[in-house]
Amino acid sequence: MAKPAVLLIGGLDPQGCAGIAADIATVQHHDCHPLPLITAMTEQSSAGLTALGAVNTNKLMAQYRNCKADFDIQAIKVGLIPDLIIAEKVKQILLDNPGIPVVMDPVLASSSGGKTVADGVRQYIRDELLQHLTLLTPNLPELSLLTDNLEDVEQATTILSQKGLQACLVKGGHADSEFATDFFISEQVRFYCYQTKYASDVRGTGCVLASAIASHLASGQDMRDAVVLAKTYVSRGIRQAQTVGSYRLIKHSHEPWALEDIPRLCYQKTLIGQQFNFPSCPSRLGIYPVVDNAEWVQKLVDIGIETIQLRVKDRDEKTTSQQIKQAVEYLGHKPVNFFVNDHWQIAIEQGAYGVHLGQEDLHDANLKQIVDAGLRLGISTHSYWELARALAVNPSYIALGPIFETTSKQMPFSPQGVERLKQWVTMLDGNYPIVAIGGINYERARLLKPTGVGSVAMITAITLADDYQKTTRDLLALWQ
Ligand SMILES: Cc1ncc(COP(=O)(O)OP(=O)(O)O)c(N)n1
Numbered sequence: 001m002a003k004p005a006v007l008l009i010g011g012l013d014p015q016g017c018a019g020i021a022a023d024i025a026t027v028q029h030h031d032c033h034p035l036p037l038i039t040a041m042t043e044q045s046s047a048g049l050t051a052l053g054a055v056n057t058n059k060l061m062a063q064y065r066n067c068k069a070d071f072d073i074q075a076i077k078v079g080l081i082p083d084l085i086i087a088e089k090v091k092q093i094l095l096d097n098p099g100i101p102v103v104m105d106p107v108l109a110s111s112s113g114g115k116t117v118a119d120g121v122r123q124y125i126r127d128e129l130l131q132h133l134t135l136l137t138p139n140l141p142e143l144s145l146l147t148d149n150l151e152d153v154e155q156a157t158t159i160l161s162q163k164g165l166q167a168c169l170v171k172g173g174h175a176d177s178e179f180a181t182d183f184f185i186s187e188q189v190r191f192y193c194y195q196t197k198y199a200s201d202v203r204g205t206g207c208v209l210a211s212a213i214a215s216h217l218a219s220g221q222d223m224r225d226a227v228v229l230a231k232t233y234v235s236r237g238i239r240q241a242q243t244v245g246s247y248r249l250i251k252h253s254h255e256p257w258a259l260e261d262i263p264r265l266c267y268q269k270t271l272i273g274q275q276f277n278f279p280s281c282p283s284r285l286g287i288y289p290v291v292d293n294a295e296w297v298q299k300l301v302d303i304g305i306e307t308i309q310l311r312v313k314d315r316d317e318k319t320t321s322q323q324i325k326q327a328v329e330y331l332g333h334k335p336v337n338f339f340v341n342d343h344w345q346i347a348i349e350q351g352a353y354g355v356h357l358g359q360e361d362l363h364d365a366n367l368k369q370i371v372d373a374g375l376r377l378g379i380s381t382h383s384y385w386e387l388a389r390a391l392a393v394n395p396s397y398i399a400l401g402p403i404f405e406t407t408s409k410q411m412p413f414s415p416q417g418v419e420r421l422k423q424w425v426t427m428l429d430g431n432y433p434i435v436a437i438g439g440i441n442y443e444r445a446r447l448l449k450p451t452g453v454g455s456v457a458m459i460t461a462i463t464l465a466d467d468y469q470k471t472t473r474d475l476l477a478l479w480q
């Protein structure tokens with residue numbers, strides 16, 4: 001398959017640290033093809049930016065037409081716009097590519113100091129370009145410059161969205177002593193992404209972040225995943241930063257991420273950095289049937305199942321409560337990891353071993369109450385941003401699904417596949433037990449075993465089996 005082409009509109013830093021040079025390296029590392037369109041031949045050093053060096057617009061447009069002639073542009077990243085004439089050409093290019101994701105890192109002042117872009121450019125970005133962008137990634141000073149010194153981040157981003165901006169990622173949006181926090185806002189969703197602070201002396205990080213997001217969008221990723229993946233890439237790059245000349249630069253690499261590289265995600269400012277300490281559960285939870293009544297719990301535990309979930313849906317409170325109570329009473333002191341799906345209050349009341357919650361369930365659940373009651377917590381994930389959300393909660397295990405196509409539940413996620421599961425097992429190894437779920441039967445469980453995943457959960461493979469006892473025994477023997 002052809003590599004997605006990403007048009008990079010920005011300035012050349014002849015020292016190769018920021019701007020187009022950083023963009024090219026990033027896009028290439030994301031398996032996309034960079035189309036560098038240079039707006040300015042800057043003169044800069046560690047002492048600052050001394051000249052912007054806007055290029056001739058006829059040359060710029062001739063270069064653009066050449067790119068367009070041979071490549072199918074899948075995303076555009078915009079960086080330095082040195083003057084108004086170039087700004088007008090950038091608008092022309094954006095209008096020429098309707099429906100293509102556009103990420104803009106508004107370079108309004110060089111991080112190394114010195115010359116800044118003309119005042120008119122700032123106004124032009126606000127009045128003429130914002131409405132054509134998919135995402136803007138300002139830092140706090142840039143956000144302030146674009147909104148006439150508004151201090152309040154949420155108010156400032158609201159103003160930008162009134163100008164037609166679709167989404168904004170404010171870097172360092174809520175500066176805090178321990179964490180570096182970004183704020184993402186779009187019409188559909190708003191969230192905070194936070195991480196322990198890394199060294200701040202690394203150059204070109206804004207360019208790398210925006211180019212990485214553009215690359216993920218070019219590859220068809222969801223915006224939330226593009227943001228979380230790009231932030232992970234930047235964090236790892238900063239953690240492994242290398243000294244080059246007078247600078248510290250991001251290391252571009254394909255090495256696996258460390259858990260600390262992934263940002264934590266939450267939906268409320270008050271939850272930034274809030275840690276929970278759920279009790280641990282075995283690192284290998286084994287064969288994990290998910291059933292809808294207490295009778296199934298009894299039948300499967302009698303065969304030797306040690307981890308099981310009661311998932312009662314669409315039943316009244318009284319029946320649900322009775323089912324959970326019946327299962328707990330039957331289990332008594334048996335060494336069984338008994339999880340209750342969704343109904344965390346009843347799980348606490350009845351003294352279950354743990355609770356399983358999905359991402360939406362997390363909005364309503366009182367996690368502190370679950371921790372205080374000593375119950376374990378499992379969380380569903382189906383994407384990287386959901387993983388970032390789960391990590392913020394620090395659960396007892398993380399479920400990834402659907403690994404294969406499932407008929408048991410309608411969901412907007414395509415199958416994750418075996419390779420993705422393998423990647424998560426490596427990444428979370430030793431920190432979080434993983435449960436794989438979705439379309440898993442005996443044959444598929446056999447395929448998943450070499451990934452090292454500690455547990456496979458299933459509904460229909462057992463509950464609709466011709467001979468559920470034989471199927472369960474076979475699965476237990478396979479997972480020995
Ligand atoms: C082990 C396991 N993994 C995932 C799920 C799904 O939970 P959730 O996303 O909350 O969806 P519902 O089960 O409530 O429909 C699960 N139950 N168990």
Ligand SMILES: Cc1nc(C(=O)O)sc1CCOP(=O)(O)O
Nearest residue numbers: 401402406408438439458459460
């Ligand atoms: C309840 C559920 N949650 C999933 C997730 O991906 O979060 S997949 C799923 C259904 C699993 O049923 P079966 O084993 O019959 O495919």
Ligand SMILES: [Mg+2]
Nearest residue numbers: 342357358361
């Ligand atoms: Mg649920």
